[in-house]
Amino acid sequence: xxxxxxxxxxxxxxxxxxxxxxxxxxxxxxxxxxxxxxxxxxxxxxxxxxxxxxxxxxxxxxxxxxxxxxxxxxxxxxxxxxxxxxxxxxxxxxxxxxxxxxxxxxxxxxxxxxxxxxxxxxxxxxxxxxxxxxxxxxxxxxxxxxxxxxxxxxxxxxxxxxxxxxxxxxxxxxxxxxxxxxxxxxxxxxxxxxxxxxxxxxxxxxxxxxxxxxxxxxxxxxxxxxxxxxxxxxxxxxxxxxxxxxxxxxxxxxxxx
Numbered sequence: 001x002x003x004x005x006x007x008x009x010x011x012x013x014x015x016x017x018x019x020x021x022x023x024x025x026x027x028x029x030x031x032x033x034x035x036x037x038x039x040x041x042x043x044x045x046x047x048x049x050x051x052x053x054x055x056x057x058x059x060x061x062x063x064x065x066x067x068x069x070x071x072x073x074x075x076x077x078x079x080x081x082x083x084x085x086x087x088x089x090x091x092x093x094x095x096x097x098x099x100x101x102x103x104x105x106x107x108x109x110x111x112x113x114x115x116x117x118x119x120x121x122x123x124x125x126x127x128x129x130x131x132x133x134x135x136x137x138x139x140x141x142x143x144x145x146x147x148x149x150x151x152x153x154x155x156x157x158x159x160x161x162x163x164x165x166x167x168x169x170x171x172x173x174x175x176x177x178x179x180x181x182x183x184x185x186x187x188x189x190x191x192x193x194x195x196x197x198x199x200x201x202x203x204x205x206x207x208x209x210x211x212x213x214x215x216x217x218x219x220x221x222x223x224x225x226x227x228x229x230x231x232x233x234x235x236x237x238x239x240x241x242x243x244x245x246x247x248x249x250x251x252x253x254x255x256x257x
Contacts, residue, residue, distance in 0.1 A: 002026065005128065005190045006205035007034035007164030008061065011041035011094070012194025012253075015203040016050055018231035019193050026207055026227065032113060034164045035061025035130040038094050038106070039074060040195060040249050042239050047194075048102040060109035061130045061165070062137040067094050068106030075137040086246045093244060111136065119214050127158040131165040140189065142170040150174050153185045159216050160186045162206065167192035169204050171224045184219040191226065194236075201256040202228040 004023060009016050023031065033056050038044035044067070051058055060068070062075035074091045078084040098106075112133070117124040132138035133156035140149070140163055153161055153174065169191030173184050191204030198204075209223035237250035 001030075001210045002028040003208045003210070004028035004031045004205060005034060005162050005188075005208065006031075006193050007130070007190050008036040008167055008192035009033075009047050009194040010036055010039045010063070010192070011044040011047055012236050013041075013043035013046045013050070014232045014236045015194040015229075016047055018229050019203050019205060020050070020054075022205075022227065022229045028207060031056050032128055032162075033058040034128055034162065034190060035059045035109070036063045036164065037061070038067050038098065039063040040090050040094075040240075040245070041236060042093075042097065042243050042245075044094055044098050045102050048098075048105055052105060057113055058109055059113055059128060059130055060106065060111060060136065063091075063094075064106045064109055065136060066091065067098055068103055068109070070095055070103065077137065077139065086248060089244065089246060090249070117210065119210070119216075122216055124159050124210070124214070124216060125157050126160045126162070127156055128162045130163065132163060133158070133161070137165065139166050140187070141166055142168065142172065142189070146174060149187055150176065150185070153187060158185065160188065160208070160222065162188050162190055162208075164190050164192065167195055167197035169198065169206070169226050171226070173219050175219075178216070181217055183216045185216075186219075186222065186224065188224055193229075195253065196256040197252075199256050200228060201233050201254060202230050204228055 066074040113128040115126040190206040193203040207225045214221040240250040
């Protein structure tokens, strides 16, 4: 079974369209969206509609949560005064653009999606969140201490935890003991389709493959592939420059930071 997971589109329609085209090649059995459909570009309605018409199960990102409630707070942890000022312009434009039906959709999105599979003699628990199981806008960076990550995984009862929000993809595996046997938990940041921040401007998503023989006791039995997809970055960047959004957001798309 192949499951595609994507997140953080942020109103970038060209990137989303390229992602959907790539799914025609990878042909997953299921597709899930981990939120932040809107913000930072000019196509929030179009992005929402493309996801809705495909019936893709979707959770709320922090930006979706704010815009769904017509709030001027996106729950973003901006570090500098300049970033905060830019963010004000972004959410103001997004609130201006988003139409009633699309806003209602954002407001009804769930916080988490949990799947349970029966594999051999073991259950497999998959949890999908936006930031973390504890908070929609908590950042789980790759350098978080192992003890801290294990506490999050254990408290959420996750064998495989998928999340976004940082826009920086990674896959970490943690060993522990279960019923006297060696077992493994996985933490996977699925990156960003529409606003990568890892210096690679291509859209990013994850393809999870679960095999017949997959087991929590075999860390190699789950295939977690980080897939990059080229798209028309210049089209998305120029759309920003031709709008009232700060031009810096266009530079961020081109350089992926």
